[in-house]
Amino acid sequence: MSEKDSEMSFLDHLEIFRWHLIRAAAAIMFFAIIAFIYKDIVFDVILLGPKNPDFPTYKALCNISRFLGFEDAFCLTESPFSLMNISMSGQFSTHITTSIFAGFIVSFPYVLWELWRFISPALLDGETKLAKGIVFFSSLLFMSGIVFGYYVVDPLSVNFLGSYQVSSTVANQIGLTSFISTVTTVCLANAIIFELPVLVYFLTKIGLLTPEFMRIYRKHAMVVTLILSAIITPPDITSQVLVSLPLIVLYELSIRISARVIKNQEKNKS
Numbered sequence: 001m002s003e004k005d006s007e008m009s010f011l012d013h014l015e016i017f018r019w020h021l022i023r024a025a026a027a028i029m030f031f032a033i034i035a036f037i038y039k040d041i042v043f044d045v046i047l048l049g050p051k052n053p054d055f056p057t058y059k060a061l062c063n064i065s066r067f068l069g070f071e072d073a074f075c076l077t078e079s080p081f082s083l084m085n086i087s088m089s090g091q092f093s094t095h096i097t098t099s100i101f102a103g104f105i106v107s108f109p110y111v112l113w114e115l116w117r118f119i120s121p122a123l124l125d126g127e128t129k130l131a132k133g134i135v136f137f138s139s140l141l142f143m144s145g146i147v148f149g150y151y152v153v154d155p156l157s158v159n160f161l162g163s164y165q166v167s168s169t170v171a172n173q174i175g176l177t178s179f180i181s182t183v184t185t186v187c188l189a190n191a192i193i194f195e196l197p198v199l200v201y202f203l204t205k206i207g208l209l210t211p212e213f214m215r216i217y218r219k220h221a222m223v224v225t226l227i228l229s230a231i232i233t234p235p236d237i238t239s240q241v242l243v244s245l246p247l248i249v250l251y252e253l254s255i256r257i258s259a260r261v262i263k264n265q266e267k268n269k270s
Helices: 010-037 039-047 056-067 090-122 125-163 176-193 196-205 211-216 218-232 237-269
Strands: 082-084 173-175
Touching: 010 039, 010 090, 039 090, 039 176, 056 125, 082 176, 090 125, 090 176, 125 176, 125 196, 125 237, 173 176, 196 237, 211 218, 211 237, 218 237
Parallel strands: 082 173
Antiparallel strands: none
């Protein structure tokens, strides 16, 4: 930290933070406007993609089904439901909120970078280099969670919930807002879950978590993982296994990260 930074008042720091927030918000709005303009791509290709039988995940499951000799058991030939809008401003409001959501997702690395620029003057030289790595890996994990949620969890959830019927006399006509909310919430939930290694790193850094604690409660963590998988996926074993495996890998990776942090702290003390 420089002498100039140490002499800055609280209001000075608040003013600097305000400008970082303004730039981050401007980036979000910039990409939100682009998403708003290119609504055909955002909706028809991306958000409504998990509804279509030609979605890559359904094609992959169909190929796996045929390879295993189950013929077309896992193939989706037609959409099990239709979408509708029952509100006068429903499509317009959905267009706006979805565009803002898309703007946040695309600009997330920049938003994180602005946050790093704000806190970096208060860090030591070694911590500054490490913080740069945190920004990169946090963005990578966040985007990985989005991709995993979109290509794995969303298709399974959409197909199950959209085709589930309590009676053959009740047709599934899903509201547009409900469908978009499901797709985006699942993606965002997975993105947050994928940030587990970063959370573990900071908790270990401040002494609230140790690798020994994580190893002792590994079985409990597996149970929590299965519960999370059951919440965000359809109630079938295949879907839960597909979702729980990455979470287990992230947990084991977090243990290694925690152990590495402890090792570096002990090395610096000696």
